[in-house]
Amino acid sequence: MMRYLAGLRNLSRVFCFLLLVQTAWAREPAPDLSRSLVRITVTAQPFDYGRPWQGRRPQIKQGLGVLLSEQRILTSASLIENAVHIWMLKATGTDKYEGRVVAADFASDLALLTADDDQLFSSLQALEIAPEPQIGDTLEALQLEENGGAQQTKVNMNAVEIWRNPWGPVLIYRISGTLRFRMNHYTLPILAKSKVVGMLNWYRPENAEGGCSSLPFLNNFLERVASGQNPYPPKLGMSVTNRDSRELRKFRQVPPQLEGVFVDRVQADRSAAKGGILSGDLLLSVNGYKIDREGQVLHPRYGRIYWALIVPAEGKPGSGMPMTLWREGQELEVKVPMESYDPCDDVSPLMCPTRPPRYLMEGGFIFVELSEPYLQQWGKAWQTQAPLRLLTYNAFQFEIFEIPRKIVVLAQVFPSEQTLGLSHKLSNAVIKTANGKTILSLDDLAEALESPKGEFQELELEGEPYRLVFDAAQARELTPKLKKEYGIE
Amino acid sequence: MKFRSIKYILCALLVISTPACRPSEHLQADSPQVDMRRSVVRLEVISAGWDLRMPWNPPALQGGVGTGFIIDGERIMTNAHVVSNAKQITVEREGKPRKWLGRVQHIAHDSDLAIVVVDDKSFFDGTQPVSFGPLPEVESVVALYGFPIGGKRMSVTKGVISRIDFLPFAHSGLDEHLAIQVDAAMNPGNSGGPALQGGKAIGVAFQGLSGAVAQNTGYIIPTTVVRRFLKDVEDGRYDFVPDLSVQNSPLQNENQRRYLGLNQENQGVLVDKVLAGGSADGFLQSGDVVLKIDGIAVGSDEFVTLHGQQVKWQELVERKQVGEQISLEIVRNQEVQKISFPLKPIPAPIVRAFAAAYDEPPRFLIYGGLVFQPLSVDIVKAYVGGKGDNAVARIWLQYSLGEFLEKDVYVYNPELVVVSQVLPDAANSDMQNIVMRTVSRVNGIDIGSLAELEEALKQEQEYVVFEFAGESLPVVMRRDQAEMAAARLQQRYRIPKLKRLEAEEEEL
Numbered sequence: 001m002m003r004y005l006a007g008l009r010n011l012s013r014v015f016c017f018l019l020l021v022q023t024a025w026a027r028e029p030a031p032d033l034s035r036s037l038v039r040i041t042v043t044a045q046p047f048d049y050g051r052p053w054q055g056r057r058p059q060i061k062q063g064l065g066v067l068l069s070e071q072r073i074l075t076s077a078s079l080i081e082n083a084v085h086i087w088m089l090k091a092t093g094t095d096k097y098e099g100r101v102v103a104a105d106f107a108s109d110l111a112l113l114t115a116d117d118d119q120l121f122s123s124l125q126a127l128e129i130a131p132e133p134q135i136g137d138t139l140e141a142l143q144l145e146e147n148g149g150a151q152q153t154k155v156n157m158n159a160v161e162i163w164r165n166p167w168g169p170v171l172i173y174r175i176s177g178t179l180r181f182r183m184n185h186y187t188l189p190i191l192a193k194s195k196v197v198g199m200l201n202w203y204r205p206e207n208a209e210g211g212c213s214s215l216p217f218l219n220n221f222l223e224r225v226a227s228g229q230n231p232y233p234p235k236l237g238m239s240v241t242n243r244d245s246r247e248l249r250k251f252r253q254v255p256p257q258l259e260g261v262f263v264d265r266v267q268a269d270r271s272a273a274k275g276g277i278l279s280g281d282l283l284l285s286v287n288g289y290k291i292d293r294e295g296q297v298l299h300p301r302y303g304r305i306y307w308a309l310i311v312p313a314e315g316k317p318g319s320g321m322p323m324t325l326w327r328e329g330q331e332l333e334v335k336v337p338m339e340s341y342d343p344c345d346d347v348s349p350l351m352c353p354t355r356p357p358r359y360l361m362e363g364g365f366i367f368v369e370l371s372e373p374y375l376q377q378w379g380k381a382w383q384t385q386a387p388l389r390l391l392t393y394n395a396f397q398f399e400i401f402e403i404p405r406k407i408v409v410l411a412q413v414f415p416s417e418q419t420l421g422l423s424h425k426l427s428n429a430v431i432k433t434a435n436g437k438t439i440l441s442l443d444d445l446a447e448a449l450e451s452p453k454g455e456f457q458e459l460e461l462e463g464e465p466y467r468l469v470f471d472a473a474q475a476r477e478l479t480p481k482l483k484k485e486y487g488i489e
Numbered sequence: 490m491k492f493r494s495i496k497y498i499l500c501a502l503l504v505i506s507t508p509a510c511r512p513s514e515h516l517q518a519d520s521p522q523v524d525m526r527r528s529v530v531r532l533e534v535i536s537a538g539w540d541l542r543m544p545w546n547p548p549a550l551q552g553g554v555g556t557g558f559i560i561d562g563e564r565i566m567t568n569a570h571v572v573s574n575a576k577q578i579t580v581e582r583e584g585k586p587r588k589w590l591g592r593v594q595h596i597a598h599d600s601d602l603a604i605v606v607v608d609d610k611s612f613f614d615g616t617q618p619v620s621f622g623p624l625p626e627v628e629s630v631v632a633l634y635g636f637p638i639g640g641k642r643m644s645v646t647k648g649v650i651s652r653i654d655f656l657p658f659a660h661s662g663l664d665e666h667l668a669i670q671v672d673a674a675m676n677p678g679n680s681g682g683p684a685l686q687g688g689k690a691i692g693v694a695f696q697g698l699s700g701a702v703a704q705n706t707g708y709i710i711p712t713t714v715v716r717r718f719l720k721d722v723e724d725g726r727y728d729f730v731p732d733l734s735v736q737n738s739p740l741q742n743e744n745q746r747r748y749l750g751l752n753q754e755n756q757g758v759l760v761d762k763v764l765a766g767g768s769a770d771g772f773l774q775s776g777d778v779v780l781k782i783d784g785i786a787v788g789s790d791e792f793v794t795l796h797g798q799q800v801k802w803q804e805l806v807e808r809k810q811v812g813e814q815i816s817l818e819i820v821r822n823q824e825v826q827k828i829s830f831p832l833k834p835i836p837a838p839i840v841r842a843f844a845a846a847y848d849e850p851p852r853f854l855i856y857g858g859l860v861f862q863p864l865s866v867d868i869v870k871a872y873v874g875g876k877g878d879n880a881v882a883r884i885w886l887q888y889s890l891g892e893f894l895e896k897d898v899y900v901y902n903p904e905l906v907v908v909s910q911v912l913p914d915a916a917n918s919d920m921q922n923i924v925m926r927t928v929s930r931v932n933g934i935d936i937g938s939l940a941e942l943e944e945a946l947k948q949e950q951e952y953v954v955f956e957f958a959g960e961s962l963p964v965v966m967r968r969d970q971a972e973m974a975a976a977r978l979q980q981r982y983r984i985p986k987l988k989r990l991e992a993e994e995e996e997l
Contacts (some may be wrong), residue, residue, distance in 0.1 A: 022787040241962045245919030251952045264961050279961040383880035392888035395881050399959040421741025421789075456748050463895060465738045466761045466775065469748040 034091035034150035041426030052357040063187025091147035107167040120177020130195035160302040225450035233312030234338035282326040347397040363475030364414035370407035500517040526583035527617040541871035544851035556635035556682035567681030573847040622689030635682030648673030663844035675707030721817035729831035734767020750823040768835035838899035849992035857971030858914040882925040904935030916974035
């Protein structure tokens with residue numbers, strides 16, 4: 001019996017050997033993909049929105065980048081968020097090269113890095129960008145083993161779909177396949193036949209599913225960076241309503257054959273407004289694609305997708321995108337300029353990793369501009385704990401403010417003789433005017449404080465206690481003293 | 490007035506117990522012996538609890554126990570929160586086996602006080618009314634009588650007066666009055682009981698701080714508040730506590746004082762805002778500095794010295810009746826002026842929006858399955874008061890209430906009307922996402938109250954057009970469909986009637 005089994009084993013070995021030889025024949029020599037990968041170690045220091053002159057505790061993040069042409073290394077934007085220092089290493093070798101961010105698009109979650117030391121690129125091999133894959137294609141996820149070898153895992157592309165990124169909707173490829181956990185991260189490139197498709201945006205090991213940035217978004221990003229434009233995809237600056245109803249259409253006398261979506265809010269000075277779109281318009285088509293009542297368009301390559309994705313996917317900065325509207329019984333064609341905006345410029349930005357929080361110190365008073373990270377200082381329950389006025393201005397910024405502006409908040413009061421006996425109600429007050437000038441940004445405030453009313457700086461506040469006055473000369477004198485005392489700057 | 494909710498103050502109510510207890514002899518060494526068994530009574534109250542989320546439903550009944558004590562004129566003094574929404578009040582005496590029926594004669598939700606009377610005069614046989622004393626001294630000893638949890642017989646606890654200060658009254662959630670803090674144990678069921686010193690009541694026990702936050706902090710309503718209430722109802726009607734209806738700040742900052750050109754040392758408070766329709770409207774202005782009130786200097790810390798006690802300057806208003814004059818010495822544009830004006834209560838729309846409502850069924854209007862209710866802190870609490878979800882809806886409603894006060898919206902819109910829920914029906918199939926929004930216009934008419942909404946809905950048009958604050962697109966409903974839906978909705982959701990515009994129109 002033993003002999004028999006041993007014989008079988010021998011036989012199988014022979015069989016395997018034969019098979020291996022045969023496949024080796026059939027395959028072309030595989031490129032060494034590890035030569036296109038770079039290990040990236042980022043030291044990130046998140047901003048401290050409560051104490052904007054200092055950073056928070058540094059954190060280490062790791063990920064992979066893939067070399068594209070012209071010494072550009074592609075990685076995900078979330079990896080380099082708040083980066084203060086970047087090391088880059090080849091797959092093998094211990095030499096560290098200092099990295100630098102060329103451009104980051106946090107909406108598409110893509111970033112380009114480079115290194116000033118050419119040595120990094122000496123033995124690396126750039127990869128090309130892949131043609132657009134189809135649903136059902138098999139793609140490859142690329143990881144590195146600890147020994148520096150490339151680990152390639154086949155993944156399936158299941159769908160092209162919308163990813164509701166906090167920065168705006170983006171188009172992604174949904175992939176599935178079991179990725180091995182390597183080196184504490186899933187920041188890795190996805191390839192198709194050894195050409196770059198994109199970066200993995202997210203991955204859930206428990207159900208072996210992930211999202212990969214899509215090629216139109218990658219190509220547009222690279223194009224914008226190459227032409228020196230704002231790295232963010234174009235954005236319309238408008239919203240559509242979820243209040244559509246048969247009755248509303250009959251009431252507005254919309255012809256029954258028309259579908260489309262009703263425009264709700266149009267932000268002043270943004271693309272949609274510049275293109276002539278008005279609140280209440282019925283948006284019928286975008287870039288030639290007809291929009292149905294659910295807001296979906298039928299795309300030849302992606303299938304049924306949300307209309308708003310067409311703008312970042314097909315809009316080229318500097319050009320105009322044709323859209324059709326129905327307004328008061330007439331169909332109109334408009335050309336909407338494809339402009340992109342830095343999300344930091346919102347009234348109360350969701351996040352703003354590219355710019356440190358701004359502040360202004362006058363005497364013991366610290367003024368900042370409102371943002372969601374500022375509110376997050378109130379901890380996990382910030383949505384109930386933070387001051388109501390600030391919460392409202394953050395959550396309803398598009399409803400309340402028609403023009404782009406900032407909300408200037410009195411964030412802190414450093415105790416001094418000048419502040420002795422001031423009302424506690426001043427904490428987190430919103431500044432309405434200063435010395436008669438309406439305050440729409442910290443710059444406005446800085447300018448207004450240059451011309452005090454006589455001896456005093458007069459600030460009008462929203463809500464109790466409605467005003468704050470302090471001695472202008474005294475405050476000027478105090479500022480450097482307090483800065484020194486509290487270690488600011 | 491105050492506009493923040495104090496989460497940790499709890500009303501003390503509810504318990505079960507039975508009488509028969511003799512007060513300990515050595516409790517009040519300095520006082521003539523009073524047999525409190527003849528004065529303190531146990532109140533068992535069946536009250537009607539309305540559900541704001543189903544405002545059309547009849548109230549659910551709930552029981553509670555509190556304390557009361559007999560005062561002159563065969564009346565029983567207790568807390569408003571003990572007898573609020575009462576359907577039936579049972580009064581029991583120490584050592585008497587029978588129960589009597591009581592009824593509320595006067596109730597002051599703003600001061601958390603009420604007078605209960607018993608029509609069967611046999612109840613008062615052998616009872617001893619308690620008389621009221623002055624404001625007590627801090628550190629003096631006080632005894633509390635009542636029927637708190639932990640036993641069935643009358644309980645006595647003893648402690649000292651810890652401090653006397655202004656405090657938010659939890660029952661209304663809006664009012665702030667003088668209160669006495671004591672360290673005597675006070676528990677649910679003590680509410681409405683007398684605090685005794687020298688044989689006289691120096692206050693009515695009413696609320697405490699939650700044990701999770703503080704220890705041995707019970708509060709009693711001082712006799713200044715009680716006497717004002719008793720005087721107020723002498724004419725048979727309750728007129729509310731008068732209020733200056735101003736928002737003000739202390740003036741302790743030197744720069745601010747110099748800016749205002751003040752040379753009176755440590756004196757004066759700054760008027761931040763004068764509420765439209767309140768007492769001071771038309772007399773005080775934002776930016777005025779109040780130096781004296783009824784001839785008494787107001788400290789820059791907002792306190793006055795009254796009969797040797799340091800109290801908030803509003804206390805001089807608090808002790809008066811609606812209609813009485815108040816005189817102020819103010820600085821306006823660096824000139825000292827004297828003004829005087831009659832006192833009014835807090836403007837009614839502010840009370841309706843910010844104070845908890847009692848003793849009246851909730852008002853509502855249902856049209857096409859949309860449930861409209863006037864926005865108030867009660868509504869916010871009932872619909873989006875929970876933690877976590879609805880945070881954004883809660884923020885919007887609270888902000889709307891804030892603007893209602895701050896921007897004087899209530900002057901022309903006595904209430905904000907909110908769509909609190911949508912009862913699914915063919916008439917509103919596309920309208921599930923309009924809940925918790927405030928209605929600004931209906932059929933082109935501005936909506937400032939439920940009554941105005943009802944009027945606007947009477948417009949004979951094919952479509953009913955609803956517009957919401959902060960929304961650019963209207964919601965439209967076909968009139969015929971909405972009208973056809975009425976009977977169907979009543980039957981499907983078991984709604985006895987589709988509107989209650991006036992709380993008083995209905996019997997309980």
